[in-house]
Amino acid sequence: MCDPSQDGNWESDSTIDYSKINNRLESFYNSSWSKKVSPLQLAEAGFIFTGVSDRVRCFSCQKTVENWSQEDDPVDRHIQVSPSCTFLRCTHYNRFKSNPHMPLSNGGLHDGTEGYIDYQLRTRAIVDEAPYPRNRNMKSEEARLETFSSWPRSAPVRPRDLAQAGLFYLGKEDKVECFSCGGKLSGWEPGDTPWNEHEKHFSHCFYILGHDVGNVPLERDRLDTFARVQHPIDHELLAKAGFYSKGVGDGVICFRCGGGLKDWDPEDNPWEEHAKYYPGCSFLLSEKGQEFVNTIQLQEPKYSQQVRHIISPRLKNQFLKLLQFPSFC
Template sequence: SSAERGRRPRLDDKPSVVLMKCEKARLQTFSSWTFFTDPQDLAQAGFFSMGWSDLVQCFCCGGQLSGRNLKDDAWDEHSKSFPQCSFILGHNVENVPLQMDEDEEGYIDYQLRTRAIVDETPYPRNRNMKSEEARLETFSSWPRSAPVRPRDLAQAGLFYLGKEDKVECFSCGGKLSGWEPGDTPWNEHEKHFSHCFYILGHDVGNVPLERDAGENEETVENPLEELEKLRQEKRCKICLDENACIVFIPCGHLASCKACSNKLNQCPICCAAIAQKIRTFIA
């Protein structure tokens, strides 16, 4: 094995990619892994799949290895390639083992939404696709038999990879395929890649497509989709469960339910300091 791209790993005790300090989160990145080494061994050894080619990266030191060359024990390969990694050396780097993570469902999502942690990975992953128009243009050869529309996919941050019905998120790099009737691109994106900063509402440079009145009329043709969108917009941006009912002053964002607002000092949408919290009632 050898380090990829000549990247020099970080040697301090702070994780290089905070978002991947949980073993469960690392394991989930191997959903389409096809190489020799067992994904569970890789996740335990601190690695997560980078989502393109066969590269894996250590959440702690940032060291990268080629998956096709990983034929020995993942921990040994990590130790040989990056012997100064703080995780390998047994330092406290806030790693969350799988057993602990299973008892803390939604832990990473909550910390991201409350901005308790910040992922230092560069976003968006694909800057060429941050424009919705650019994403939409990739669907010129999209299969007509596919049950989801290119416009909805592009709005959900996805662009076409040119093969079968495979798409990728411009922000997190997550890939989706196997679309079925009834699937909604935004919901599927949120279900499979709930940590995506675009899905969480962070500013990742997305450039929306301007729409005229005719397009808006077409959108209203499906009342069930319109109703589901309205329900999503009303949800608390922290727990994604209760309806938002607290307005933050001075920014004016309606973004949180009462329970979640008690834990916030900054608006989760714009990061502005909260001077006052006002409860609203929607008739």
């Protein structure tokens, strides 16, 4: 089984789990990163920003890459400097498969047919063609939580934890089902953790693996992140638009697309700003529709959007000189 976090230990902050893509994204948004390569693409390739020039480091193999240009593919450059990186081989297997000259790690990638199939499902080298999510009516965490109205009070696990783990109540005994993979669990015992049990019994579940299967987290969870933040925009409006607070200034991040925004003005509309900078966000499109996004995109030049909202004011002039067109979306 692939474990991309095993190659090495991140030097600077052992308290942050950089195996999670959102934490890798944070390293770019909380810094001076202003290069032409998308933070999302870099994070997907396993990189975090070191804070030095445009140097990034893989959280797994710890190899560094710098001197980026707009045409660079982060995965390709990662492969060039570290072809044996465990993270790459777990998440970008097809890149190696298509290049017969790439060396395999010692002993090969897999031990046994079952492990190989599991690996391929995890990395989508092969795909279960059944529709996902299996139960679209339960892709909202709020909808899942509402199914627990008759949940046994004596049960050792909380409805909220079950709903967060993608599970909804079937109304009988303590049996629950995953909205994504359709896996069913019951017989809960003290000490059980919904996430762990879900992963243990249904390790192929795309929701557990972190793929975008349309999950909509509770809006109030996003709202809670603004509890200690002074923000010029109404917190409820930001949460409704998919944003949660970074805890730094007025910066926010979308839970779905990972897009970050800052330097808000009191008159800004969160949905409109979301559509200006991250028009491809699946949550935005599902909530507001393509017509809304198209209308917003036609309202003002992308240059002014990019400069005003993602880069700090003191870097505006420098940004305009360096970039010929926007690159963060």
